[in-house]
Amino acid sequence: MSEGSIAADGVIDTQTCRTVRVDLGERSYDIVIGDGLIAESGARIAALFPGSRVAIVIDETVAKHHLPAFEASLEAVGLEHETFTVKPGEGSKSFPVFQDLCDRLLAARFERGDVVAALGGGVIGDLAGFVAGVVRRGMPFVQVPTTLLAQVDSSVGGKTSINTRHGKNLIGIFNQPALVLADTKVLDTLTPRDFRAGYAEIAKYGLLDDPDFFAWLEENWSGIFEGGPARIKAVAHSCEAKARVVAMDEREDGVRALLNLGHTFGHALERGVGYDGALLVHGEGVAIGTVLAHRFSAEQGLCSEADAERVEQHLAKVGLPTHMSDIPGQLPGIPELMRYIAQDKKVSRGALTFILTRGIGRSFIEKDVDRDAVEGFLERSGDKA
Numbered sequence: 001m002s003e004g005s006i007a008a009d010g011v012i013d014t015q016t017c018r019t020v021r022v023d024l025g026e027r028s029y030d031i032v033i034g035d036g037l038i039a040e041s042g043a044r045i046a047a048l049f050p051g052s053r054v055a056i057v058i059d060e061t062v063a064k065h066h067l068p069a070f071e072a073s074l075e076a077v078g079l080e081h082e083t084f085t086v087k088p089g090e091g092s093k094s095f096p097v098f099q100d101l102c103d104r105l106l107a108a109r110f111e112r113g114d115v116v117a118a119l120g121g122g123v124i125g126d127l128a129g130f131v132a133g134v135v136r137r138g139m140p141f142v143q144v145p146t147t148l149l150a151q152v153d154s155s156v157g158g159k160t161s162i163n164t165r166h167g168k169n170l171i172g173i174f175n176q177p178a179l180v181l182a183d184t185k186v187l188d189t190l191t192p193r194d195f196r197a198g199y200a201e202i203a204k205y206g207l208l209d210d211p212d213f214f215a216w217l218e219e220n221w222s223g224i225f226e227g228g229p230a231r232i233k234a235v236a237h238s239c240e241a242k243a244r245v246v247a248m249d250e251r252e253d254g255v256r257a258l259l260n261l262g263h264t265f266g267h268a269l270e271r272g273v274g275y276d277g278a279l280l281v282h283g284e285g286v287a288i289g290t291v292l293a294h295r296f297s298a299e300q301g302l303c304s305e306a307d308a309e310r311v312e313q314h315l316a317k318v319g320l321p322t323h324m325s326d327i328p329g330q331l332p333g334i335p336e337l338m339r340y341i342a343q344d345k346k347v348s349r350g351a352l353t354f355i356l357t358r359g360i361g362r363s364f365i366e367k368d369v370d371r372d373a374v375e376g377f378l379e380r381s382g383d384k385a
């Protein structure tokens, strides 16, 4: 990671700007992280794609807060642009919206050498990245993530997709962006709930293999919420961790599955509430799932109860839900949740795979986890909850 200072053209901030390289051979790219980067995005895009037109894909909420600054930065360097707005929320990751966007880009005569800019959260990044990957057999695209979750997770690694009636993220492609611009200041307009949801993914990086980072988070989490250097450090550290894993296993044939810590339980819970964001958003499902993964590991004798307790205490302290009973409304019964778990993407020839742990920062991939053990554990967790 470099702490950057390229200044002659006014492009790059000095002290507070960090760059993380995602090392993927000819598909390598930079993630640039810093406060106020949106004002420099035009110059950075022009440096990579001089003279191109920019198709901005954005949702209505993000447009209200951040579109004028982004457009101004493009205009400052003479880049032509057109904006394609969709409704906020998971519903936009759908076939109809995908088709409509492809049509609108073609109608606006965007060419193969032009650029798609995904300005928004994970929904916009996943949708626009997929559109960019297939319109005219592939246009370059730039991620400008505006949620904490998108900055530390979804904008990095090249997974793009839409949902179908069969489930989430089932149609899509691996398509790496040409650049990621993470302006940590734009996160100030997020709701506290959306901010917290992204924090669950930051904590995950500490819990995977970096106990020192988790300890740092326990001390510094409030600084991340407030903004400034602690937030930049946390985003950069998380991106570095994700970049490392993606560089080792771009298409999730092995070690990339580790990034799913907390996600097997979490996805089942999201499905259990019918993906109703009013009841549970992705990061909240991950928070509960992460606690469950640690509790289950403790029950299996793999990690100490004290470590599981420490994880729960920290996530609860930042205001995240940590128990199934924290989810409002009625969850389906445990047999139904088990059916959802059995459809997890990591299931291989019917065997359950979980990310389990031997303690803080000591996660590992466990194949062939006993179904009865998981079911019994969930029954007991439900009682406790």
Ligand SMILES: NC(=O)c1ccc[n+]([C@@H]2O[C@H](COP(=O)([O-])OP(=O)(O)OC[C@H]3O[C@@H](n4cnc5c(N)ncnc54)[C@H](O)[C@@H]3O)[C@@H](O)[C@H]2O)c1
Pocket: 059, 060, 061, 062, 065, 088, 089, 090, 093, 120, 121, 122, 123, 124, 126, 146, 147, 148, 149, 150, 153, 154, 155, 156, 157, 158, 159, 160, 168, 169, 186, 187, 188, 189, 190, 191, 194, 197, 282
């Ligand atoms: N591709 C990947 O590797 C990957 C990884 C994790 C999650 N995802 C996907 O990411 C999606 C969730 O992403 P998300 O949590 O960012 O959701 P999101 O994109 O729906 O954003 C959450 C809400 O925040 C609003 N918003 C975004 N930026 C804002 C800002 N700066 N100020 C105010 N409001 C803002 C949005 O309008 C939306 O209402 C899911 O679809 C999930 O499947 C993808």
